[in-house]
Amino acid sequence: NEIQRFYDEKCKGSKAIFEEAKEYIPGGVQHNLAFNKPFPLCFDKAEGAYLYDRDGNAYIDFLQAGGPTILGSNYGPVREAAIELLRDCGPVTGLLHEAELLIAKEIHKHMPNVEMFRMLGSGTESVMAAMRIARIASKKKHIIKIGGAYHGWSDQVVYGLKIPGSRALLESHGIPGKMFSLVDEVKPNDLTMLEDMLKKNKARGGTAGVIVEPVGPESGTRPVARDYNRGVRELCDKYGALMIFDEVVTGFRVALGGAQAYFDVAPDLTIFGKIVAGGYPAAGGVGGKRQYASIMAAGLGNAGHRAYVGGTLAANPLSALAGYTAIKEIERTNACEIAGRAGDRLADGLKMLLDKYGLPYVAYNQGSIVHLECTGAMSFDFSSFSFVKSAVGLLAHKKMMYERKDSMERMGAAYMANGIVTLAGSRLYTSLADTDEVIDEA
């Protein structure tokens, strides 16, 4: 009731916008993350650790736009660099700008494995590019991904792949089974299953690449063991597959050098997104060892082995300069460590509260990526989707999934009514702006 009262009494301006938006925008919101129960709020202002809605209510921002703003919202030095660039040349010309070289060199400085970097418009399309490069480089067909991992919304890898005998559980309909016939899933943390799949694929076109979120599927919701990535690297070498790190979330967050620095593992290809454009659109890119990344070279005549990648707004000067400036600022301010410590403090605080009130949730974090998940009857292992064999098992799984979703969404609404914005109630990103005072207030 208290939550309902907040929305009814304090969010009238947001409600009016949403009511009209429902007429013109499918579902009433443009962004997946914007939909929260009981209705989405409309935000006008962002600064540092705080967001301000239409009605003037302030919120601590643990959503961080889904991850790109590790320096805090609307960070001054990146904004100033962007304004200067906009004044001089506008956001886009479709031609080369020095900022594109600056960001490629800067990434290489922190991630030596990324010898070359091509900036693209989103994480989703960067994953598509990486799979294409892996297939060209290896001359093999299959891609192996981890159950429950999110690699964007393209046809081959969207959630809930390969549900045996059923499509009902797919996150998205409209994808013929053939679209993912060359993508296999294995369980997280299970190197034996991965090796079995690599062996199986040998007889059916081979494995071009193994793609992982290095902190675990759905960026650490299901964490992986410390030596897991190294095990994947060894298996990729043994079977001649490219190792693809999806660092869309972890790049410039778990460390300036990304998860590859943190785990000290050298992937062949790295996928970027989010922070790579400094909190500005459009954020994506693929980098890697020269022999692989050069397959994306623009222009014809690349020895016949060319992955066509592109995008009208890919690598526009604005995203490139914002990303470059953000990476320099992350280095100057030590943002990964500071945000990481804020994440530890937030996770500790959440654990203390869950304990104190005996609530059926568990809080944990990988630095500035903080998770809150249901335990007990409502817990749901989203990474096991693809491995349920029976129809009864599938139904039970589906029921658990919805119960968990409902529980987390209600948690998200409760957070919001108490002045905290989260990612669907279950993910809380911390930033450089999250001082001890902010975390304690939360």
Ligand code: PLP
């Ligand atoms: N890969 C991971 C690990 C992600 O978390 C996301 C987005 O959240 C993507 C890929 C897709 O990136 P984008 O939303 O920029 O298309």
